Amino acid sequence: MERKLLMTIRGVTKQYPGTLALNNIDMDVYGGEVLGLIGENGAGKSTLMKIMIGAETATSGTLEMHGKPYAPHTPIEAMKLGVGMVFQEQSLIMNLTVAQNIYIGREEQYVKHALVDTRRMNEDAQKVLQGLEITNIKSGTRVNRLDFADRQMVEIAKVFDSVGASEGEGSIILLDEPTSVLSEKEIQQLFRHVRRLCTRGNAVIFVSHKLDEVMEIADRICVFKDGCKVDEMPNENLDEGILYEKMVGKTASGEYYHVARQRVPEQDVVLELRKLCKRGYFADVDLQLHKGEILGICGVVGSGKEDLCAVICGDEDPTGGEILVRGQSQRFASPSQARKAASILSVPRERRVEGIIGELSAYENICMSNFDGVRQNGVISDKLAKVQAEKYVQELSIKLPSVNQRVGRLSGGNAQKVVFARILASGCDILILDHPTRGVDVGAKTEIYSIIRDIADQGKSLIVLGDTLDETIGLSNRVAVMKDGEITKMFDAPPDGKPEQVDIVKYMM
DSSP states (O other), X not given: OOOOEEEEEEEEEEEETTEEEEEEEEEEEETTOEEEEXXXXXXXXXXXXXXXXXXXXXXXXXXXXXXXXXXXSSHHHHHXXXXXXXXXXXXXXXXXXXXXXXXXXXXXXXEXXXXXXXXXXXXXXXXXXXXXXXXXXXXXXXXXXXXXXXXXXXHHHHHHHHHHSSOSSXXXXXXXXXXXXXXXXXXXXXXXXXXXXXXXXXXXXEEOSOHHHHHHHOSEEEEEETXXXXXXXXXXXXXXXXXXXHHXXXXXXXXXXXXXXXXXXXXXXEEEEEEEEETTTEEXXXXXXXXXXXXXXXXXXXXXXXXXXXXXXXXXXXXXXXXXXTTEEEOOSSHHHHHHHHOEXXXXXXXXXXXXXXXXXXXXXXXXXXXXXXXXXXXXXXXXXXXHHHHHHHHTTOOOSOTTSBGGXXXXXHHHHHHHXXXXXXXXXXXXXXXXXXXXXXXHHHHHHHHXXXXXXXXXXXXXXXXXXXXXXXXXXXXXXXXTTEEEEEEEOOTTOOOOHHHHHHHHO
């Protein structure tokens, strides 16, 4: 069956000051297919998508949609031309309702006598949600009352409805890391609707660092590296090893998690939980963390692992039990108090929202958890802060023009390294890493794993909630399994005796 060509991209180049983000890209997008786009952070994927939706302008090259020149100036204009995007960092307006977000820029259909018919808008938005099997979200709810995963589903519904709901010439939907906060059930739900859209003659461009997901959903895969499209292939007889090699120029090895560097923890117990409870979330948790240990905690969504870590770092209050730090009973009113009183610091899952301040420079972000280290005569010294930042930029191989660079402009992997620089500069001894490699490409992941090993080598102790079960096992000295708010099993995970995933899963489900 002959495929219908929706978009052609020819010779697209994007030059930023000092950076060639895209170099002479040629690509075709066909109706009825899912096109997978993979590559390390900074490979050029996001830049190409921004050009496709009118958020950036190409330095040179051309795009055509349905055989006509295509050069939108804004994402709203691109959406009207049939191209929409679900952003990795989300683009919803938090103080508007779900319905208002879904129809933003398209409100005129609900305006009568200069007033918006809110009731009809809510009814139509509810139908959009139901069409995507989203039954737990009400269209009249303000978005800031939803959790991150639910907001992602609203973002997906908004774009699907605006460019892919009706029959036509064929629309293109760009999905940038759409599954990073979704459960497995929600991911499969999303994949069903992606396939349904494609059967209507639309195209979906799917970008993810999770190669297994790309291989599951994509018909064709394009590989980007250093601003160039280095390969394009049908999704047949591929495996993750082949894709990894094309992305980073080297094959994956058994040292992906630097297991040979795993150290034996000391006997000293730096953190102990005794019958710790948070009513409705977890109960009677007993746990010990030793000096220099990496303790992994795994479990499905709702198992209580995130809530447990939120209590440990002072973000939530326990309803019972005890937290002992170096033998002393502690209770924290805030994360700031946990950091100051007990040297506990958390790296949050939502990096762009809670981990960094995007409008501030790299050096300002790095010193945020330890202003005392860069004070001079009682005043924060820019000079000392920059010297400190330069040290960590070099140690962690952070790619940026200078420490004055705004962190919001960095790729996901480099932004995450800035977060690690901040926790190292803090001097804290107990670190909670909540999905430390979420949204980070495979090349940057290996570097972050090395950083985590370096931190343990310094005698610091870490609790890790891995992005995957394999990651948790590979990094950890021990793995605690949680189910329904309880620890159901504790596994030892020495370098030469890592537990199998299947053995852990049966205690999670």
